[in-house]
Amino acid sequence: MTSKSHPRFVSANATRRHPYYKVIKHTFFYILLLGLACNSYAQWADSNIVDVAAIRYQKAIGKHSLFTAQPKQQIPDADIFNLPYKQNPGNYLPHDLPGKLIERDCFLQFMLKNTDDTAITVCFIPGSFCRKVTLFKANPDNIAGTFAHMPDSLTTDERYDGVKQITVQPHETATYFCRFNFVRTNINSLIPRIIRHDYLEQWGIAQRNRDSLLDVFTYTVSGVLLFMIFYSLAVYIQSRNKEFIFYAGYTFLTCSLLFLKSYLNYSATPFNYFYEEYLDFMIMTGSVVLYQIFMRKFINSREQYPLLDKFLHFFSLLLIGASIVFSIVYFLTDKYIMLNIMENFIIKQVFFLTGMFFIIYSIKKKNTLLNYLAAGNAALIIFAVISYIIIITGWKLVENNITSIFNRALFYYEIGLVLELGFFLSGLAYKNRRDIIERVKERERLKLENERKEFDKQMAVMAAKQEERNRISADMHDELGSGVTAIRLMSEIMKSRLKGEVVPELEKISNSANELLGKMNTIIWTMKSSNDTLESLIAYIRAHAIEYFDSTPIECKVQLPALIPQAEVSGEKRRNIFLSIKEALNNAMKHSQASQIQIIISTSDKWLMIKVSDNGVGIDADKLRRFGNGLSNMRRRMESIDGSFKIESELNCVLTFEAPL
Structure with a gap:
């Protein structure tokens, strides 16, 4: 028998335990934890209260706030202050924000105080591409009893979309809660920030000027693409080449994609949210489809490259199908991770594989025009891959300057577009020169053919004329010649029979017959083709x-x-x-x-x-x-x-x- 089963052991242990021992023990434990939590919150609050009077321009408060995320539309406003907030990790920069947060409602808690003798109005922004931003306010000493919604009419700032106004009274300390969710894109960020009210416009200008060099480059590329639109339409009007209508559509969509990307530039407007979530991907997909149609018609792939034509046709149908699925997921669900996987890990991979197939196929065919187009595709793919790596990994080529243009994914994509356009224009010049040479050769061939036909026609006419001349000369010789000769002979016979008697008329007949015979011989000689x-x-x-x-x-x-x-x-x-x-x-x-x-x-x-x-x-x-x-x-x-x-x-x-x- 073990010691645990001995009666004396059981009796002694039972006499030491009270029936409510466990209840008292657990109650004491939870009170201790609550005390520690309150003490911890009090310590956090004391060290992380942001003094708005001490803010001169703006201040990032990511490390001075608490954060939590919950399933969408599951938390009522009245329960926001009871959520399990945790220490905010700081700042989530663009491309760093976890995808699961984008599919959830996000909540921030922070505390502000005003040590000044006058009320101070500041502006609050939770980050970029945040929508449905709602503020709540409470007294830190009685959060549950004083928790209240701050009306939008008081917090909206018309100068800058996505920014909320907060007025802190003199010597006031308050706890604020913010409810918001992110736009379904990978360039949003979580950077809570307090901005002085009178500094908001300068802050907005500074935000836009961060990418001023990239904007200049983007507008320049957009201008070049706009020129290509006019050029394509002019070529279509002059030559009626339908493929240039598709190229004009491709350049228009690409130009719109780049221009809107730079023009909107992080603006917190509903259209920009829609553009970043859905429209930019649809524009890009549409431009690729139009480019593939243009490519097939430009190189006449249906007749010259059947395998390539079938592949590009299948790829275009695949993109159209993917766009339909993307639209269904976007409009009928709140999913982001699925949209992100479709855009960045499926369709863009298909772009890459299609481009590589075209390059390899063109190299094998050893066609100059295909090589020009393949070189353009290779340049676009190389720089698009660099852009894609920057988007996925947040890779910084210039570590000491985060805002450098060389850290922007769009910059490398635009370089690829410019190089692709340059190679395309080179291929177009080559094709035009080749077409001109072929047209000249065809024109010369037709000219020679027409000249040959005309020559044959003239030869036939000349042969007919020669044959007719020979026939007439033969008839004159046989018919008229014999008749004139007979007249001459008969006149000579008559002269001999007259025995020296001169008859002037008979002499004239003889002379006329001689002259006529000579002239007729001359005519016969000129008409006979063998004498030419x-x-x-x-x-x-x-x-x-x-x-x-x-x-x-x-x-x-x-x-x-x-x-x-x-x-x-x-x-x-x-x-x-x-x-x-x-x-x-x-x-x-x-x-x-x-x-x-x-x-x-x-x-x-x-x-x-x-x-x-x-x-x-x-x-x-x-x-x-x-x-x-x-x-x-x-x-x-x-x-x-x-x-x-x-x-x-x-x-x-x-x-x-x-x-x-």
């Missing part, structure tokens, strides 16, 4: 000249070039040259009284020159007027084929004919 050569022209002129002067007392000499080039001479040109030479020989025969006529034919690659000279009496003014019609006919014929005719000497007349080959 320079060699044929020179040979025909030589044969005609020798035959023409053969039965006359005039000696005719023809000097030919040593080498006759292979040049084509059309029937029209041959006819005009030959008739001009024939007219010159006819004039020399009738009027020159010459004994010698010389024809000198010379050629070059581009010109044919024929000189007809005689040793006759030349041409005087009277003869020129008398026979001017023949000379003008020669000049007209030569000019009609872009040639020339001139009289080089009136004595021993020299006529020069020049015609282009």
Whole structure:
């Protein structure tokens, strides 16, 4: 048997314990704890009462206040002073505030006193992006009995949203309670602050000037994006390229995102709260969707890069779906952690993976335009990752200057945007240059094609003409030639039968038949396409000249070039040259009284020159007027084929004919 079961032990222990021993013990313990708590609160209150008379400009009271957080809409106002307040850890800076606090109602307790002889009005602000701020006041000696709500009509300060006014009477000490909750964003902060009433405007200016350099940079980037909006619309109006409508939409949303971010700048307005909670994410998502649509149309991915087109299309649908889910969660719930996870840990990760896929795909394709766009995406991703790290971890690149622009996440995101825009403009310039070259090539190809068709058409027409000329010349030779020859022969037979009797009419018929036969032969020669050569022209002129002067007392000499080039001479040109030479020989025969006529034919690659000279009496003014019609006919014929005719000497007349080959 153990000592605990021995009867003597049990009896002795029972005689030492009173029936109400436990009740007395626990009551004494709780009284002791309450005393210690009251003593601790009294010690805290004595050391943390903020003297408003000692505040010259402003004072952060985070370490001089108590804090607690409770489920939303669960605590009535009457129970606020009974909440389990704890020592406030100090200040929660932007990006440092725990997400669970944003989903709860928050409460602050602090004490103010006025050691001055006059009432002092100060302004109180619990932090940035705090809404539904309500103040309560109580006497520290009787908190439960004096706890009361401070009306908004007395505490509202119209000069600065989100700030509450507190008037502390002379030598008054009071305990204040503040009820508020945070906007559902990751840039809010818990920094309770007391600001002198007359210093509030300067404090507001100082708050805005903290990011003055970032504001200047942001407005500059916004201006560049605004210029790109006008440029995109101008390109669309001029060229009707629909993709630039989507790019204008993308730049407009991005410009709005940056401008509103800087313009609102921590202002405690309902619109800014809505913007920070919901609108900025929707604008960013919309801009990415428009950019993806623009990208697909800009590079014609549907035809040239089907895999990339399907991926970007799927990504756009995914973003639209995520935006719908984000909107449902935002409008139908009070959740923040879920919104934060969707925005910063899911959708932004999808942004990153999509950008990396596009970069890798572009590198593999080795396309210059894709490489420009991939370089822009790479720059944007690198600086967006830096911005994201600063947002998530609160990383400070410049430790000794918290307000430095290099500690701002937005600054790095804007640098990425500027670089991405620069690479895009480079790619656009390359694409425009390539399109211009392709359009010039296409225009030249169409021009050559049209010229070829026109040439073929002309060749067909010329072939038809040549065929028709050959047919007509054959018909003239076979039909008219034989008929004229028959008339000439019959006239000669009639002359022989008359046995020397002269019949003038018969002689005229014979001569006319001879002339008609010669002219017809000339026409047949000009019409026959096989004679369309320079060699044929020179040979025909030589044969005609020798035959023409053969039965006359005039000696005719023809000097030919040593080498006759292979040049084509059309029937029209041959006819005009030959008739001009024939007219010159006819004039020399009738009027020159010459004994010698010389024809000198010379050629070059581009010109044919024929000189007809005689040793006759030349041409005087009277003869020129008398026979001017023949000379003008020669000049007209030569000019009609872009040639020339001139009289080089009136004595021993020299006529020069020049015609282009």
